[in-house]
Amino acid sequence: MKAAAQSARVVSQRGITGEIARIAAAYQGRGEVQPRLDYPPYRSSLLRHPRSPFVCVDPDEVECWAPCFGNHEVEPRDADLTAGHPGEPIGERIIVTGRLLDATGKPVAGQLVEIWQANAAGRYLHARDQHDAPLDPNFTGCASFVTDTKGRFAFETIRPGEYPWRNHYNAWRPAHIHFSVFGPAFATRLITQMYFPGDPLLPFDPIFNSVRSKTARERLIALFDWETTVPEYGLGYRFDIVLRGRDETPMENKP
Amino acid sequence: MTEQKNPESLGEAVPQVLSLTTYQTVGPYFKIGLEALYRDDLAKPNIPGQVIEISGTISDADLTPVPDAVLELWQADSFGRYMDQPQKKPFEDSFGFGRVPTNEAGRFHFRTIKPGAIQGETPARQAPHILVSIFMRGLLYRLITRIYFSDEAGNADDPVLRSIEPRRRDSLLAKANPAQPYRYEWNIFLQGENETVFFDI
Numbered sequence: 001m002k003a004a005a006q007s008a009r010v011v012s013q014r015g016i017t018g019e020i021a022r023i024a025a026a027y028q029g030r031g032e033v034q035p036r037l038d039y040p041p042y043r044s045s046l047l048r049h050p051r052s053p054f055v056c057v058d059p060d061e062v063e064c065w066a067p068c069f070g071n072h073e074v075e076p077r078d079a080d081l082t083a084g085h086p087g088e089p090i091g092e093r094i095i096v097t098g099r100l101l102d103a104t105g106k107p108v109a110g111q112l113v114e115i116w117q118a119n120a121a122g123r124y125l126h127a128r129d130q131h132d133a134p135l136d137p138n139f140t141g142c143a144s145f146v147t148d149t150k151g152r153f154a155f156e157t158i159r160p161g162e163y164p165w166r167n168h169y170n171a172w173r174p175a176h177i178h179f180s181v182f183g184p185a186f187a188t189r190l191i192t193q194m195y196f197p198g199d200p201l202l203p204f205d206p207i208f209n210s211v212r213s214k215t216a217r218e219r220l221i222a223l224f225d226w227e228t229t230v231p232e233y234g235l236g237y238r239f240d241i242v243l244r245g246r247d248e249t250p251m252e253n254k255p
Numbered sequence: 256m257t258e259q260k261n262p263e264s265l266g267e268a269v270p271q272v273l274s275l276t277t278y279q280t281v282g283p284y285f286k287i288g289l290e291a292l293y294r295d296d297l298a299k300p301n302i303p304g305q306v307i308e309i310s311g312t313i314s315d316a317d318l319t320p321v322p323d324a325v326l327e328l329w330q331a332d333s334f335g336r337y338m339d340q341p342q343k344k345p346f347e348d349s350f351g352f353g354r355v356p357t358n359e360a361g362r363f364h365f366r367t368i369k370p371g372a373i374q375g376e377t378p379a380r381q382a383p384h385i386l387v388s389i390f391m392r393g394l395l396y397r398l399i400t401r402i403y404f405s406d407e408a409g410n411a412d413d414p415v416l417r418s419i420e421p422r423r424r425d426s427l428l429a430k431a432n433p434a435q436p437y438r439y440e441w442n443i444f445l446q447g448e449n450e451t452v453f454f455d456i
Contacts, residue, residue, distance in 0.1 A: 057415055114291070118284075125287060193280075243275070243276070
């Protein structure tokens, strides 16, 4: 199988960057909303994406419902990733704030947000992450919170480190925080990653670049925010999340 | 559902449409953030209906089991109703949501109440089914599919099943185990000859 042969070949960053550039050059700016499921520079996608066209279902049927979680499910302290351990985690303390919005800019209130991330050294507290970087006994790397009546959320954490992965030779992921949001309908479910402005790894990362629209890629990068930066304490970053509507037409890109 | 036109809003400026936040893969370490809501037993003593169990394997294009996937389930109760006003009560009292990871062998398993047929807003009735979202490393956004039940006569009239070419419908049917009633097997094939039907909503 061609796909398997491709995944077995160890490529350099130069090779991956070339593949990313060729796909970018062929992209005609058609406003693809979502990343491509079939994105060969991200090697793990090769064997794990469907090839048949999706079957369209009218979303104003049952998909208009959603599992909703409320304030019952979280404690206020769940939003502070630097708390809950005997000591302070190592790393640069940051404050992340943002709003959950729909495509018309209306706040989406009362929605559960789950996040997870690596520690300052770029290591996840996970059995499968065994790379040569220390775990931090004072950092787990997860939090959950519910958006307020204005769709706002805020949490405190440490800036996650970049880390190596095995997509290709000498591959490194840009620093990021994973976000999981339900939204008001089954159709609005979203899992994404927040990146940091100025990260030199972004142009080289196949996962970030699987989103072909430049506008959509920029939406994944948090903004540095003086307003929420706390003197003598930590930098503020702003990350707004925009959900699709519950009745929106299907995603534009097909496998 | 027809589009609602509010006469008062006519003539107002068209609201600005923001670009959407796109998906990114969950990656290999989602357990850290998602484990708190892992739920493999949706059945509860106070929820009426037939308790069933569904198991299966997720396989990639090479038929290798996928040990690092997570499924989310969303379903109606045995009367075909989705949980209403869920935010009024704690999650533990509500019904219909499940989240199950695959194990090292690429297997998943969950226990639930068999959903009833859905009376949609359109006249067409939908046969009992469970909505499934699939997330994993290598998948750049979620896949959406449905579990129907092989022993439901209503499948023949289900508008969604009927919209799928007959040879592919089978991929959506959880097979009842004749030896063990109320246990079903349902396997997911991400790519290849037996590729599962996935939906765009």
